[in-house]
Amino acid sequence: MGEIVFHQVEKSFGSNKVIENLDLTIRDGTFTVLVGASGCGKTTLLRMIAGIGPATSGQVLMDGKDITDLEPGKRDVAMVFQNYAIYPTMTVRENIEFGLKNKHIPKEVRDKRIQEVCASVGLTEYLDRKPNTLSGGQRQRIALARAMVKEPKVFLMDEPLSNLDAKLRVQMRVELIHLHKQLKTTFVYVTHDQVEAMSMADDIVIMDKGKILQQGTPEQIYHDPNNTYIAQFIGSPAMNVLPLDAENRFGFRPEAVQLTREKVDGARYCRKGVIQVREMLGSETLYQVAFADGQTVSVKMLNDQYRSGDHVVLNVGDNQLYFFDRDGQRIRRAAVGDAQYAALLQTAGGMSDV
Amino acid sequence: MYNKNAERRRVLKREWKNWALSYAMILPAMVFFGLFCIYPLCNLFHLSLFRGNVRNPYKSFRGIQNFVDLFTKNPDFVPALKHTAYYTAVVLVLLISLSVLCAVWLSKDRKLNHFAQSAIFSPHLVASISCAFVWSWMFSSEIYGLFNTILNAIGLKSVRWLDQPSTAMNCVIVMNVWKNIGYYSLIIMSALKAIPTEIYEAADLDSASPIRQFFQITxxxxxxxxxxxxxxxxxxxFMVFDSIRVMTNGGPGNSTQVLCTWIYEYAFLNNNSLGLASAGGVVLLLILVLITILDFRGLERKVHYQ
Known part of the structure; x- marks a missing residue:
């Protein structure tokens, strides 16, 4: 078990309120990713679970038990820090063993657990080395092994992959997903990288300015975003958001566009445009398309048939259009009713110039 | 072929210029080093083989007889050596442990600590002769002695701090620890502040008690x-001199006589013992070299460099 509940949590640093009246439930056994721009309060939440940055007011519950003011060492959590926070004066073995020794776990049990954990992360041959003789990836594994060996109810990870090079990061991502499948414990993972969030999470929590904007599976977040911030934060390139009428805006994803020479039948929003920039990335090609009125949108295509300067038609279907109100909040069909939603689609369609 | 040689000459010339410039730049430092370190050192070795005084240092050649005399005939040298060892051991233990404790206490970000930091450091800015004078006054057995005044005020008997062999050396030690603790605390404190806080947070999560964190991490x-x-x-x-010269001048008896006051006495106050004093200086030098080598051999492996 490892369910975490935040109840009416607040956190201030001096007079600066970072988090206000926040409620959040992290389900037991999920890989939950807290994602948002830097300064959004995601690390602050993580540190509350760890107990190294307690909440100013409100409650943090773990499996129904109030842990708001419990010492970090008594919480049954383990944390992987962004800069790993490895003890530099200890060997790899001593690093991994430190927490177990402090909990007076007998030597045979310690040795057995260290053997197992090190075998699974591939550190066995480095056990007697000092961390400063190891590479960044290996230090990352020490931090991971140090967390795993404690067999905690909850794993906390604060941007653990951000100091690794791109290739290793992708590899570690897969390993973490695998690890979570194996251990079946709760993982709480903080990142600013939406790709990491999408690839690893069972549950994504998007935060901005100390508030939770949306919580849901990657599919929900991607296909059904609550507002323009989320719509543009998740997905790369970001969703195109354009003005619809005096009040509202509408958007569509670059990968939802059909780029053709002629208008496609059944498409709602069709615009003539010229390809300004083409970025050929191998498996896909990104285009910047400029309309006659000067607006530009991004388009992502799997085929690479156009070149800069080509005249094209951009087609978007009904299901690919998202509508937002003046505050950027999503206008959903279920909320406004079919008639009003049809009117919005009509307006978008009316902007077509083909 | 001709071109190749010309090219080589040019490279050599450039290298020579580089070499000459580098040495020209360190030349002033080397001149001073030679003049004030190497030359006196050689002179010291030379002097230690003769018998003489300051006006006529090379009266008669004695070979290693001066060194033999130090340990067999001279009544003051071996006691001075013992006093120096005692002084060094106590100062070392006190200064290291107290400066670490002070640094741990001062490194916390509190208003009081900003004041305490300057307060504890300020003795370092005062000349040690002045400090010695101030402390001689405080330790004084006369009516104006601060410590005895306090003792008398609370109904205790006066103590003859600097005037009895059992307390004199410890008084000098107290003065020197007081004077130097601020400087060494500062060094430790800056090192403390360089330790990343995440390491302590990780240790908290690893359920390490504050004492264990101090001994295992800090x-x-x-x-x-x-x-x-x-x-x-x-x-x-090992080279302590000025504070002892001012506070006790080696006394009472020779209970605070250390190597440097002994050397001073035999070199400049006694007659015809410059060679003996030089031999004492050589012994001091050898002891320091030996201790430093032992420190490096024995402990450097345990030192953790980033």
Whole structure:
């Protein structure tokens, strides 16, 4: 078990309120990713679970038990820090063993657990080395092994992959997903990288300015975003958001566009445009398309048939259009009713110039 | 072929210029080093083989007889050596442990600590002769002695701090620890502040008690600075002179006679013993070299450099 509940949590640093009246439930056994721009309060939440940055007011519950003011060492959590926070004066073995020794776990049990954990992360041959003789990836594994060996109810990870090079990061991502499948414990993972969030999470929590904007599976977040911030934060390139009428805006994803020479039948929003920039990335090609009125949108295509300067038609279907109100909040069909939603689609369609 | 040779000559010339410029730049420092370190050192070795005084240092050649006399005939040298060792050992233990404690206390970000930091450091800015004078006054057995005044005020008997062999050396030690603790605390404190806070947070999560964190994390992380303190305090204490000269002048009896006051006495106050004093100086030098080598051999492996 490892369910975490935040109840009416607040956190201030001096007079600066970072988090206000926040409620959040992290389900037991999920890989939950807290994602948002830097300064959004995601690390602050993580540190509350760890107990190294307690909440100013409100409650943090773990499996129904109030842990708001419990010492970090008594919480049954383990944390992987962004800069790993490895003890530099200890060997790899001593690093991994430190927490177990402090909990007076007998030597045979310690040795057995260290053997197992090190075998699974591939550190066995480095056990007697000092961390400063190891590479960044290996230090990352020490931090991971140090967390795993404690067999905690909850794993906390604060941007653990951000100091690794791109290739290793992708590899570690897969390993973490695998690890979570194996251990079946709760993982709480903080990142600013939406790709990491999408690839690893069972549950994504998007935060901005100390508030939770949306919580849901990657599919929900991607296909059904609550507002323009989320719509543009998740997905790369970001969703195109354009003005619809005096009040509202509408958007569509670059990968939802059909780029053709002629208008496609059944498409709602069709615009003539010229390809300004083409970025050929191998498996896909990104285009910047400029309309006659000067607006530009991004388009992502799997085929690479156009070149800069080509005249094209951009087609978007009904299901690919998202509508937002003046505050950027999503206008959903279920909320406004079919008639009003049809009117919005009509307006978008009316902007077509083909 | 011709071109190749010309090219080589040009490279050699450039290298020579580079070499000459580098040495020209360190030349002033080397001249001073030679003049004030190497030459006196050689002179010291030379003097230690003769019998003489300051006006006529090379009266008669005695070979290693001066060194033999130091340990067999001279009544003051071996006691001075013992006093120096005692002084160094006590100062070393006190200074290192107290400066670490002070640094741990001062490194917390509190208003009081900003004041305390300057207060504890300020004795370092005062000349040690002045400090010695101030402390001689405080230790004085006369009516104006501060400590005895306090003792009398609370109904206790006066103590003859600097005038009895059992307390004199310890009084000098107290003065020197007081004077130097601020400087060494500062060194330890800056090292403390360089330890990342995440390490302590990780240790908190690893359920390590504050005491265990201190011994398992803080002290090992401070090892380069502690090693530096060990070397500088040891060498500095072996060469203690001015504070003892002012506060006790080696007395009472010869209970605070240390190597440097002994050397001073035999070189400049006694007659015809310059060679003996020089031999004492050579012994001091050898002891310091030996201790430093032992420190490096024995402890450097345990020091953790980033």
């Amino acid at each position: 002290l090992p992380m401070l090892s380069p600075q502690l090693f530096f303190l060990l070397i500088t305090i040891t060498t500095g204490s």
